[in-house]
Amino acid sequence: MEGIKDRVAIIGMGCTKFGELWDKSAEDMLVDSCFEAIEDAGIEPKDIKAGWFGTVMSGFSGQMLTHALKLEYIPVSRLENFCATATDAFMNACYAVAAGIYDIVIASGVEKLKDTGFAGLGTAGGGIPSSMVEPPVPPPVQFALVATRYAHHYGLSMEELKTALAKIAVKNHHNGTLNPRAHFRREITVEQVLNAPMIAWPLGLFDCCGVSDGAAAAIVTTPEIARKLKDDYVLVKGVRLVCGGKQGTLHDWYDFVHFDENVTASKMAYEEAGIKDPRKELDLAIVHDCFSITEMLIYEDLQFSPRGKAKEDIDAGTFTLEGELPVNTDGGLKCFGHPIGASGLRMLYEVYKQLQGKAEQRQLKKADIGLTHNLGGMPGSFTCAVAILGRRD
Amino acid sequence: MEGIKDRVAIIGMGCTKFGELWDKSAEDMLVDSCFEAIEDAGIEPKDIKAGWFGTVMSGFSGQMLTHALKLEYIPVSRLENFCATATDAFMNACYAVAAGIYDIVIASGVEKLKDTGFAGLGTAGGGIPSSMVEPPVPPPVQFALVATRYAHHYGLSMEELKTALAKIAVKNHHNGTLNPRAHFRREITVEQVLNAPMIAWPLGLFDCCGVSDGAAAAIVTTPEIARKLKDDYVLVKGVRLVCGGKQGTLHDWYDFVHFDENVTASKMAYEEAGIKDPRKELDLAIVHDCFSITEMLIYEDLQFSPRGKAKEDIDAGTFTLEGELPVNTDGGLKCFGHPIGASGLRMLYEVYKQLQGKAEQRQLKKADIGLTHNLGGMPGSFTCAVAILGRRD
Numbered sequence: 001m002e003g004i005k006d007r008v009a010i011i012g013m014g015c016t017k018f019g020e021l022w023d024k025s026a027e028d029m030l031v032d033s034c035f036e037a038i039e040d041a042g043i044e045p046k047d048i049k050a051g052w053f054g055t056v057m058s059g060f061s062g063q064m065l066t067h068a069l070k071l072e073y074i075p076v077s078r079l080e081n082f083c084a085t086a087t088d089a090f091m092n093a094c095y096a097v098a099a100g101i102y103d104i105v106i107a108s109g110v111e112k113l114k115d116t117g118f119a120g121l122g123t124a125g126g127g128i129p130s131s132m133v134e135p136p137v138p139p140p141v142q143f144a145l146v147a148t149r150y151a152h153h154y155g156l157s158m159e160e161l162k163t164a165l166a167k168i169a170v171k172n173h174h175n176g177t178l179n180p181r182a183h184f185r186r187e188i189t190v191e192q193v194l195n196a197p198m199i200a201w202p203l204g205l206f207d208c209c210g211v212s213d214g215a216a217a218a219i220v221t222t223p224e225i226a227r228k229l230k231d232d233y234v235l236v237k238g239v240r241l242v243c244g245g246k247q248g249t250l251h252d253w254y255d256f257v258h259f260d261e262n263v264t265a266s267k268m269a270y271e272e273a274g275i276k277d278p279r280k281e282l283d284l285a286i287v288h289d290c291f292s293i294t295e296m297l298i299y300e301d302l303q304f305s306p307r308g309k310a311k312e313d314i315d316a317g318t319f320t321l322e323g324e325l326p327v328n329t330d331g332g333l334k335c336f337g338h339p340i341g342a343s344g345l346r347m348l349y350e351v352y353k354q355l356q357g358k359a360e361q362r363q364l365k366k367a368d369i370g371l372t373h374n375l376g377g378m379p380g381s382f383t384c385a386v387a388i389l390g391r392r393d
Numbered sequence: 394m395e396g397i398k399d400r401v402a403i404i405g406m407g408c409t410k411f412g413e414l415w416d417k418s419a420e421d422m423l424v425d426s427c428f429e430a431i432e433d434a435g436i437e438p439k440d441i442k443a444g445w446f447g448t449v450m451s452g453f454s455g456q457m458l459t460h461a462l463k464l465e466y467i468p469v470s471r472l473e474n475f476c477a478t479a480t481d482a483f484m485n486a487c488y489a490v491a492a493g494i495y496d497i498v499i500a501s502g503v504e505k506l507k508d509t510g511f512a513g514l515g516t517a518g519g520g521i522p523s524s525m526v527e528p529p530v531p532p533p534v535q536f537a538l539v540a541t542r543y544a545h546h547y548g549l550s551m552e553e554l555k556t557a558l559a560k561i562a563v564k565n566h567h568n569g570t571l572n573p574r575a576h577f578r579r580e581i582t583v584e585q586v587l588n589a590p591m592i593a594w595p596l597g598l599f600d601c602c603g604v605s606d607g608a609a610a611a612i613v614t615t616p617e618i619a620r621k622l623k624d625d626y627v628l629v630k631g632v633r634l635v636c637g638g639k640q641g642t643l644h645d646w647y648d649f650v651h652f653d654e655n656v657t658a659s660k661m662a663y664e665e666a667g668i669k670d671p672r673k674e675l676d677l678a679i680v681h682d683c684f685s686i687t688e689m690l691i692y693e694d695l696q697f698s699p700r701g702k703a704k705e706d707i708d709a710g711t712f713t714l715e716g717e718l719p720v721n722t723d724g725g726l727k728c729f730g731h732p733i734g735a736s737g738l739r740m741l742y743e744v745y746k747q748l749q750g751k752a753e754q755r756q757l758k759k760a761d762i763g764l765t766h767n768l769g770g771m772p773g774s775f776t777c778a779v780a781i782l783g784r785r786d
Contacts, residue, residue, distance in 0.1 A: 002493045056453075061475045061769065061776055066636040073657040075634040076776075077481050080471050082454045088470050092485050098492035100395045241468040243459040264466040376454060383454055383469075 003272035008094045008236040009226035010389065011219050012041025015349040018214035018336040019183040026058040026112040029215035029342075030068040034108055041104075041219040042229055045069060048219070049102040051076035054089035054109035055341035057116075065108060082376025083288065084241060085109060086216065086344030087385035091239045093220045103225055109346075110215035111339030140200035140208055140291065142379050147202050147293040149256035154308040162202050164311045165292035166193035169206040171320050172289060172328050176335025178361040183212045184335045207292040212337025216345035218352075226392075232356045234389050237369065238272035240265050241385040244377065254380055261384035262301030262375065269371075269386035270303075278303045279325055282388075283366050284354055286347040287373040289332040298373060299327070302386075321362065329354065329362050340376075347372035348387060355391045367391075396665035401487045401629040402619035403782065404612050405434025408742040411607035411729040412576040419451040419505040422608035422735075423461040427501055434612040435622055438462060441612070442495040444469035447482035447502035448734035450509075458501060475769025476681065477634060478502060479609065479737030480778035484632045486613045496618055502739075503608035504732030533593035533601055533684065535772050540595050540686040542649035547701040555595050557704040558685035559586035562599045564713050565682060565721045569728025571754040576605045577728045600685040605730025609738035611745075619785075625749045627782050630762065631665035633658050634778040637770065647773055654777035655694035655768065662764075662779040663696075671696045672718055675781075676759050677747055679740035680766040682725040691766060692720070695779075714755065722747065722755050733769075740765035741780060748784045760784075 014036025016029050024032075038045055053065040053076050062076025081088040086109030093107040151161040170190055176182040188206060196204035226233035242265045266278070275281045285304070289295035296314070299305040304325055305313045313319065319327040330336070330350035333343065351370035353359045359367075369390040376383040407429025409422050417425075431438055446458040446469050455469025474481040479502030486500040544554040563583055569575040581599060589597040619626035635658045659671070668674045678697070682688035689707070692698040697718055698706045706712065712720040723729070723743035726736065744763035746752045752760075762783045769776040 001496055004492075004494065007492075060449075060473065062481075062634075062636040063475070063770060063774055063776055067774070073635045073637065073654065076474075076636045077485055077634070078473050080453065080473055081469075082456070088455075092470055092488070095485070095489045095492045095494060098494070099397075099400075099488045101397065101488060101491070103394055241455075241470070242466045243455040243469045244466065261466065377456060381456055381460070383456055 004094055004098055004239055005237050005272055005274065006223060006235050007098045009221055009223045010234045010236065010352055011221055011226045011229050012037040012043070013218045013349045013352045014040065015181055015216040015346055016214050017181045018212045018339065018346065020114045021213040022115055024213065026110050027068040029112070029213065030065060030108060030110050033215040033217040034069055034106060037106065037217040037219050043104060043219065045071060047104050048074065048106050050074055050096060050105045052079060052089040052093040052105065052107045053077070054079045054085040055111060056080055056082070056085055058110055058112045058341060081383045083338065083340055084344060084374040084376040084383040084385040085341040087372065087374045087387055088241055090218060090345060090348065090387065091241055091385065094236055094239055097220050097222060104219065104221045106217060106219055107345065108215065108217035109342040109344060111341040112213050113211050113339055114213050139378065140203055143291040143293055144200040144203050146256050146297065146379060150293065153257045156311065158202055160311065162194060163190060164314045165207055165296060166190040167314050168289070168292040168295050169193050169334060172332040172334035175321060175329050175362060176331025179331050179335065182331040182335040183210060183337045203291055203293065209290050209333035210337035212339055214336065214339040214342045214346060216342050216349050218345060218348060233392055234352050234355050235392055237388040237390045238269040239387040240268035240272060241383065242268070243383045244381045256379065258301050259297060259379065259382055261382040262298060265384040265386045266302045269388055273388040275388065281369060282325060282371050283368055284326045284329055284351065284364055284370040285373065286328055286330060286332070286350050288375040289328055289334055290338060290375070294375065295327065302373065321364070326364055329359065329364065344372065344374045344385060347374070348389065351389045355389060397487050397491055397632055398630050398665055398667065399616060399628050400491045402614055402616045403627045403629065403745055404614055404619045404622050405430040406611045406742045406745045407433065408574055408609040408739055409607050410574045411605045411732060411739065413507045414606040415508055417606065419503050420461040422505070422606065423458060423501060423503050426608040426610040427462055427499060430499065430610040430612050436497060436612065438464060440497050441467065441499050443467055443489060443498045445472060445482040445486040445498065445500045446470070447472045447478040448504060449473055449475070449478055451503055451505045451734060474776045476731065476733050477737060477767040477769040477776040477778040478734040480765065480767045480780055481634055483611060483738060483741065483780065484634055484778065487629055487632055490613050490615060497612065497614045499610060499612055500738065501608065501610035502735040502737060504734040505606050506604050506732055507606050532771065533596055536684040536686055537593040537596050539649050539690065539772060543686065546650045549704065551595055553704065555587060556583060557707045558600055558689060559583040560707050561682065561685045561688050562586050562727060565725040565727035568714060568722050568755060569724025572724050572728065575724040575728040576603060576730045596684055596686065602683050602726035603730035605732055607729065607732040607735045607739060609735050609742050611738060611741060626785055627745050627748050628785055630781040630783045631662040632780040633661035633665060634776065635661070636776045637774045649772065651694050652690060652772065652775055654775040655691060658777040658779045659695045662781055666781040668781065674762060675718055675764050676762055677719045677722055677744065677757060678764040678766065679721055679723060679725070679743050681768040682721055682727055683731060683768070687768065688720070695766065714757070719757055722752070722757065737765065737767045737778060740767070741782065744782045748782060
């Protein structure tokens with residue numbers, strides 16, 4: 001079989017400001033993000049032959065996209081895959097173009113969480129089918145178990161771990177100050193993180209991402225068409241998704257210091273993209289920092305840091321804007337919050353802009369190849385999606 | 394662009410008995426249908442490289458499928474597209490194989506409606522985003538408007554229309570008696586239909602489909618691999634889906650005697666499959682008879698009957714098992730009920746078995762090419778999916 005590498009291109013992207021958008025409906029955000037993408041691509045709405053639409057709880061069916069955009073009678077598939085929803089929509093859009101079925105398509109994701117009664121990610125039992133039901137454990141508690149186990153396993157004191165985690169939050173908040181689309185835009189200090197109200201020990205307020213509204217979209221086409229339409233299109237080098245197959249969480253085999261889904265999905269995507277040394281070859285990564293400890297594990301699971309050595313790389317500033325491998329240059333979930341069905345495409349938006357040299361104050365000196373990483377579900381049962389984009393040769 | 398024709402094959406299918414399956418969970422039904430498909434294909438679960446999973450309200454995310462089948466770390470996309478959900482899952486599975494990303498994949502759909510508090514399709518307003526909200530009108534009422542308008546438009550008396558509709562219900566019930574997987578399995582008479590309790594005039598009890606549980610699945614691969622694995626694989630000739638793009642229902646432009654989505658999706662699929670005269674070229678069709686009037690409109694929208702002439706074809710027995718173009722040979726939604734996320738693949742199951750000559754008592758003499766048709770949503774705002782399968786040459 002052949003991978004997706006260099007067979008599909010992105011020619012336009014859009015992304016709303018994320019935040020408490022009390023005056024915007026889900027449809028408003030779809031319109032804003034999709035028309036930014038359409039304008040960026042230099043096409044007309046009528047050029048869009050099909051759509052892939054991701055949302056978790058802000059709508060049903062592909063009709064929501066055709067209605068919002070007033071696109072009549074085009075095919076729109078609606079995807080939902082927990083927090084990896086938008087990347088799932090993007091991936092299936094890529095497959096349809098790679099199969100030669102459609103020449104220009106749109107992938108879009110949206111979530112409206114404010115003003116809907118949604119008060120943050122719920123407990124693991126809520127609405128999840130019987131085989132996945134465990135005693136309800138809210139996400140911060142589940143990831144807190146990861147944090148304490150990680151410190152124990154690698155012989156870190158809790159103070160050492162908490163300081164390392166705080167540095168991740170400080171880094172992402174700094175990046176967010178440079179991004180007009182971010183929800184939270186202020187600097188924080190390590191002291192503030194360590195002294196913040198506790199959510200689930202050892203994770204405090206600044207170790208957890210917020211809840212916000214947002215939408216993002218991408219126009220996907222063939223490299224041949226991309227070449228005709230713009231100079232700075234971006235190529236898809238790899239996109240892979242895996243779902244955990246074990247039964248529920250918290251079993252005795254679970255080590256809580258790595259997530260198999262991260263490892264498997266990233267390996268598949270690296271192989272597809274032809275990447276052998278991710279730390280050296282990637283210029284940036286936008287990853288799923290739902291909690292600071294999640295970003296720390298991702299460093300190791302995605303081979304940015306050796307096992308147990310993430311703290312050393314954090315201390316060395318490896319993942320800052322000026323570091324060897326900048327991570328969450330846009331501010332991450334920490335500063336965007338997590339409108340579930342939009343986050344994956346919001347991540348792709350940052351990589352796309354960085355690769356085009358259009359990331360303004362956050363622009364990296366070298367940005368030829370970048371990665372996005374999405375993680376949905378709970379420890380023991382994740383959907384993980386990894387996408388890799390590259391500048392045209 | 395090139396279509397899907399002859400680029401993808403089905404080598405295995407599974408389908409549970411549909412009905413009030415009080416002792417089966419959604420996962421149980423996934424296991425039953427998927428393992429029937431796996432066994433039919435002559436493969437092992439480990440040969441499945443990726444999955445596309447459809448459900449409307451019986452689960453979240455692709456993890457439900459990997460959990461049920463104990464398939465660890467494979468990609469599974471979860472689709473939802475109202476009543477066309479399962480065909481959407483099947484279509485995206487076809488694209489991934491046609492793109493050469495995966496060689497053997499599974500498409501599956503499930504819905505558990507009994508024992509969950511679900512009491513039939515709700516009102517149009519329920520859970521549907523703001524731009525689609527109309528004064529809540531339950532589906533039988535919306536389709537009743539279609540029935541009365543159809544009679545008025547074509548100058549039929551209500552008695553003539555009701556008798557034509559009753560003949561559709563009688564036909565589908567007869568076919569259901571021949572199918573051990575159907576939920577309702579008894580003959581009914583035109584008198585019974587006409588004298589049945591009224592649901593929404595002129596649609597009585599037997600003009601409406603029931604509510605049931607069920608699941609179905611397909612193993613999709615390349616024709617090259619199919620050829621090695623079995624003699625009677627089936628080729629995908631076309632699969633297309635469209636979403637309505639107008640705002641809501643019941644506008645003054647709406648004629649209520651045809652559905653544009655049916656016309657558009659079927660034309661696209663006919664073009665993809667190279668079909669010029671559907672009535673002559675198709676050997677059977679399994680269509681979305683959520684209400685008897687829906688099946689009557691489908692005859693015309695899909696070019697089985699000329700506009701306004703469906704009644705003549707019904708009277709002539711055109712769509713019976715012995716007729717010129719048998720429709721709903723398996724009993725249709727009328728006898729299967731409509732477990733929403735499963736129906737599209739249940740339809741494909743019947744066409745697959747007919748093309749293989751394995752439809753037992755319902756077997757048609759000639760079954761070389763067959764169609765399935767799914768319709769989700771409401772008049773004014775449908776998702777319509779059409780798939781066409783053909784015997785190997």
